[in-house]
Amino acid sequence: MVPPSSTAASGVLESVFHRLVSRRARVRDVEPVGGSFRLVTLEGDDLQGHRWVPGDMIQIGFAGFLGRAYTPLSFDAGAGALSFLGHVHGDGIASRWLASARPGEELYLVGPRAAIDLEAVTRPLVFFGDETSFGTAAALGATRERTRDVVSFFEVDSAEASRLALERVGVTTGLTLAVRSAEDRHLERVEDEVVSALRSAPNARCVFTGKASSIQRLYKAARRAGLSSRQVKNVAYWAPGRRGFSGVQR
Numbered sequence: 001m002v003p004p005s006s007t008a009a010s011g012v013l014e015s016v017f018h019r020l021v022s023r024r025a026r027v028r029d030v031e032p033v034g035g036s037f038r039l040v041t042l043e044g045d046d047l048q049g050h051r052w053v054p055g056d057m058i059q060i061g062f063a064g065f066l067g068r069a070y071t072p073l074s075f076d077a078g079a080g081a082l083s084f085l086g087h088v089h090g091d092g093i094a095s096r097w098l099a100s101a102r103p104g105e106e107l108y109l110v111g112p113r114a115a116i117d118l119e120a121v122t123r124p125l126v127f128f129g130d131e132t133s134f135g136t137a138a139a140l141g142a143t144r145e146r147t148r149d150v151v152s153f154f155e156v157d158s159a160e161a162s163r164l165a166l167e168r169v170g171v172t173t174g175l176t177l178a179v180r181s182a183e184d185r186h187l188e189r190v191e192d193e194v195v196s197a198l199r200s201a202p203n204a205r206c207v208f209t210g211k212a213s214s215i216q217r218l219y220k221a222a223r224r225a226g227l228s229s230r231q232v233k234n235v236a237y238w239a240p241g242r243r244g245f246s247g248v249q250r
């Protein structure tokens, strides 16, 4: 057994720590999707019977007491199984693991635990994110209201790969993909479209996820469009140069 949390670099202390605070799980399946995505299914007795709200995250444990957050698309509490869509974006510890993860591997994780309560978000809804948010968008489909009256905007590197990944996790309607461009010019269009969607539905809610600077920009645009801070949920998933965001809500 070589879980990400107990490679040769980690010690007995770390292993005891993970056993105390984490749940043990096993990789059941890893499906490469659209080149840079992995649809990962984890299972384990420790996951059975646990409560899950769409939008919750898990944190996978890695050597050095590191945790990396992912958003289950679905959770089967009876079987003790969950799936998430991981984006392989570079050489961070989780990206490296995702790129080489194999069925049968064991790991430790914390959660599912609160990140965004998608059940509590009323419609109409404007959702924004990027490649790290596809799982969250898919989890919207598991809410009582499902994807009724939801429009989604994603900033992405590759429209083609992203479409494949989104289709694979069942996100196929009401979405706009904006391919990243120099100096974030693509966000001008997204900002305009988000503002125009909000002007026609002033009682809308927003959920903004993904890159910290992008969601900050959209948050300001939503406030300028007249939304109150209570109507907008921001959860930064990552920021250039910063490692391992944990999903603090603002």
Ligand SMILES: Cc1cc2nc3c(=O)[nH]c(=O)nc-3n(C[C@H](O)[C@H](O)[C@H](O)COP(=O)(O)OP(=O)(O)OC[C@H]3O[C@@H](n4cnc5c(N)ncnc54)[C@H](O)[C@@H]3O)c2cc1C
Pocket (backbone or CB within 6 Å): 057, 068, 069, 070, 071, 072, 084, 085, 086, 087, 088, 089, 090, 091, 092, 093, 094, 095, 096, 115, 131, 132, 133, 135, 136, 235, 236, 237, 238, 239, 240, 241, 242, 243, 244, 245, 246, 247, 248
């Ligand atoms: C609540 C929550 C839920 C999340 N759910 C998902 C999910 O379902 N799927 C998913 O793929 N990710 C998700 N993320 C994002 C994921 O946790 C981060 O991308 C994480 O940094 C990946 O860890 P890493 O070890 O690969 O990179 P790190 O070691 O954390 O970072 C290494 C470098 O890569 C940069 N970096 C991190 N993420 C990206 C990125 N996406 N693109 C470009 N550069 C990046 C960092 O800024 C840093 O410079 C979620 C984050 C949060 C907080």
